[in-house]
Amino acid sequence: MLFRYKKSFEKIAMGLMSFMPKERELKKLQQTMHIYEENPDWQLFLWKKEDDFVGLLGLKVEEESYTIHHISVNPSHRGEGIGHEMIGKIQDMMQDREMRATEETDAFLKKCPVKKGDL
Ligand SMILES: CC(C)(COP(=O)(O)OP(=O)(O)OC[C@H]1O[C@@H](n2cnc3c(N)ncnc32)[C@H](O)[C@@H]1OP(=O)(O)O)[C@@H](O)C(=O)NCCC(=O)NCCS
Incomplete structure (x- = not known):
């Protein structure tokens, strides 16, 4: 199930x-989290x-x-279909909007x- 991000997560x-390959460096990672926390059109979800x-x-x-900028699954749970499930759920939530990738x-x-x- 998808949960909307909040600070306690x-x-x-x-x-x-x-x-995510481009988010390995702590400074970049913190900047990315800041974008999601500050901009309402940037939306983060956890599965x-x-x-x-x-x-x-x-x-x-x-x-x-809508553009999918980040998708990741804990390595211990890869290959279980979670990535596909998240994409399926977000498409349902976004209804008529078109999905885009980076x-x-x-x-x-x-x-x-x-x-x-x-x-
Ligand atoms: C990409 C990722 C989210 C997939 O999550 P997942 O829950 O394991 O995916 P699913 O179980 O739903 O699907 C597995 C399928 O996706 C494929 N897949 C996994 N990573 C992939 C990638 N980077 N590019 C293309 N296909 C990928 C697997 O080979 C598998 O294919 P198969 O069904 O033909 O064997 C996960 O591998 C991950 O966290 N990767 C590191 C973060 C990352 O690089 N994200 C950007 C990916 S483009």
Whole structure:
């Protein structure tokens, strides 16, 4: 299930975010978290499995589209379909908006079924 990020999830969110290749450096990671905390169109979600947060999804929402900037899953839970589930859920939440990828997220998103538009 997807949960909207809040400050009390900061540590776990930073841990999951650091699996993104460009977020390994602490300073960059802190800047990225700051963007999500300060800008309402940048939305961060965590995926909870049983009692643990094991996935992260970050996007920028625009009027007719949204761009997936960050997606990561805890290495112990990869290959279980969580990445696909997060993308499926966010597409349902974003309804008519078109999903877009960045250079960083494109490779995985190309593997996910797209409900509206094409990547
Ligand atoms: C990308 C990621 C979120 C996938 O999460 P996941 O829960 O393991 O994904 P799923 O179980 O839903 O899907 C697994 C499929 O995605 C593929 N996949 C995993 N990472 C991928 C990547 N970077 N690019 C393309 N495909 C990828 C797997 O090979 C597998 O394919 P298969 O079904 O043909 O065997 C996870 O591997 C991760 O956290 N990677 C590190 C962060 C990252 O690089 N994010 C950007 C990815 S473009």
